[in-house]
């Protein structure tokens with residue numbers, strides 16, 4: 001009995017240590033690093049661009065809105081970026097993905113980090129659309145093109161460059177990539193798919209002695225444009241506190257630099273919920289479902305108000 005108690009205490013200590021473990025991060029390692037970040041006109045992407053700039057990296061950012069990119073690049077230069085450039089384009093278009101990686105190769109002569117962060121908000125922007133899955137295959141196709149195919153296309157184009165530098169791929173996943181709650185069919189589908197694809201690829205790289213790290217980021221509710229869109233659709237999300245995008249961006253950069261396989265942010269929600277979901281899936285799902293009905297009554301979409 002005495003032995004068992006010590007084993008339990010040891011296991012608990014290991015668990016606590018694992019939870020609180022923070023990998024060491026050397027900001028100097030990012031000075032002069034060659035970085036591409038997609039989806040930088042707002043939100044987490046924009047904040048990552050500013051952090052990389054502060055660390056003195058050479059950064060190429062992308063988004064569709066050229067006006068916004070110019071503003072972000074100007075601020076990055078003020079913050080100390082060794083180099084800040086942009087490619088204006090739609091990552092759903094294969095040519096724009098190719099142009100992005102080619103430009104980095106030409107301007108930087110290589111690549112250390114590819115951070116794939118862009119997301120399509122089309123499902124959220126479509127007004128008065130039922131949040132229940134309604135068989136809209138055209139919208140699913142658009143979603144998969146931007147939120148899944150383009151991630152794999154960019155990663156594939158960049159892999160030969162990352163191989164040369166022992167670089168890192170950072171994939172913006174989501175809590176929806178580990179846990180599927182109602183009303184996230186499009187989003188949960190693509191984010192789960194990314195987790196599957198890149199978890200498999202990570203192992204293939206190890207088997208081939210290709211030293212490129214892959215970090216999948218499990219991101220919870222963050223104070224960005226996305227929840228703002230959500231809020232418009234589902235007014236009830238208003239009451240849930242969101243974590244700051246700037247802190248989230250820093251957690252992602254640290255995780256990528258430390259070559260972690262996954263990062264969770266905000267950790268308490270994302271990590272705890274993910275583990276709970278794995279251990280007791282039915283219980284967790286009935287809990288999530290239970291949250292919605294009373295809240296839905298307040299949502300403009302369900303009570304038929306015009307948006």
Ligand SMILES: *[C@@H]1O[C@H](CO)[C@@H](O)[C@H](O)[C@H]1NC(C)=O
Nearest residue numbers: 163164165166167209210211
């Ligand atoms: C990359 O890592 C390998 C070991 O996996 C090492 O032999 C090689 O020198 C490294 N190359 C660079 C450019 O750091």
Ligand SMILES: *[C@@H]1O[C@H](CO)[C@@H](O)[C@H](O)[C@H]1NC(C)=O
Nearest residue numbers: 165166167210211212213259
């Ligand atoms: C892979 O590359 C990183 C960065 O250059 C290096 O720190 C690490 O030791 C390498 N890993 C292996 C297994 O060689």
